[in-house]
Amino acid sequence: MKVKPSLLIMGNSNVGKSSITRLLLPNPKKFKGRAGKQPGSTLLIKAIEFPQMPYKIVDLPGFGYMKDSSRRREEHIKKQIVIHIEKHHDEYFFGLIVLNSLRIEDELKKYFMEDKTAIPLTFELIKFLKEFEIPLLVILNKIDKISVFDKKRIFSLLINSAKAYEINLVQITDKKDRVYNEIPYLEFSATKKTNLDRLKRIINTTLQRKG
Template sequence: MGRNIKTNFSYPRGNFPRLCLIGNSNVGKSSLTKLLLSHPKWYKGKVGKTAGSTVRLTIINDPKLNYHVIDLPGFGRMIKLSRSSEEFIQNQILKYLRLDRNNIFLTLLVIAVDRLQDELEKWYFKNENTIPLSIEFIQYFVKNEIPCLIILNKIDKLNKFQREDIKKTFFNVLSDFNIEIDNSKSKQSVLDVIECSTKTLQGIKEIKQNIKEISSHLQLENYDPRSELLNLPPINAKKKGKKGNQTTKSKNN
């Protein structure tokens, strides 16, 4: 039986560009996060081999990047936690995405490619009344106009023929749900599907190039200055009247 946890779910402060990594538990989000930073020392979270190693929202303020990197806890079964704790964390993730939607300039939906076939079989091919969680995430991002890169991680665990087979199946399912891959970088789109391995580093350079290109167009003058963020309330703080409202430059949305 998993344990119950009591944790204060941390939220970032103020308005600032954010890159978010999201996905099921134990798909390699934290390992990928470390590889996307200018130096691994900036990552203070935990990288584990079991589902549920990351149970808090990890906010990385890498001074060499013009955005925050947000490593979100995983969805799905967390071996170390009780069902109630899992539900609490997952509700907090959805709340965060809702509260910070206007600041999230890009999401990386990390999928463990070696588990993707099972997910599609169980929640789509064998049951037409359910939708795979990965597809639900993509639909959410498209609906809320949050650009998304789909990252198929752990490709080192499959051979060439297995990778091609699951990719074909995955693209067919995307088509069934009218989800298109649009490399034009339009606001309401899935930008690309990238295969990667945090173990062999395959695909990491391509992911970083995509992030660099997209983040280079951020208009930082429309956000709160980085130097003032710690003096601002977290984004989940209750709104106060004008007298108690601490705001600097806010992003106009």
């Protein structure tokens, strides 16, 4: 039997990975979500699978700061993510990188202003995944929590910061061809289901392109 391709959902804790996963499932009642805190320092990687769903979903923590975790544990998890992707990259047809729109400004300020030597880990993650040619979409989640005014400022800051890493973040359009070095982003709200239909369409199109 042919193995189903996997959808990768990555992001730090609390950005909305489980909420987004739930919205993509045909039968969300059967999904309890991943445990936020995992025992020990072993990263639990388990695909969510339903017979009616043409792909599996794997949700992984991001490279960035995880709540209540030590620096050492964080490094360890990062290493496991790298090993996992290196080993399984060809099973993934698409990667969603989820950011909490409310946290973008703080995180970028922390990196760029307070510690100029640190590399924004999300950009590092994008570059890493790009090496394996996994198509990517950045999901700017929780937009229901920010005003239109703040949104403009926050998104410009993100786009400009990404440029310093040679990542060209562009709002997603319906055009078919992907431009090299462009990473599309989608404004999203899991709570309000903003752009949910759009996300589902993008996932299906990407899946068909792969098949």
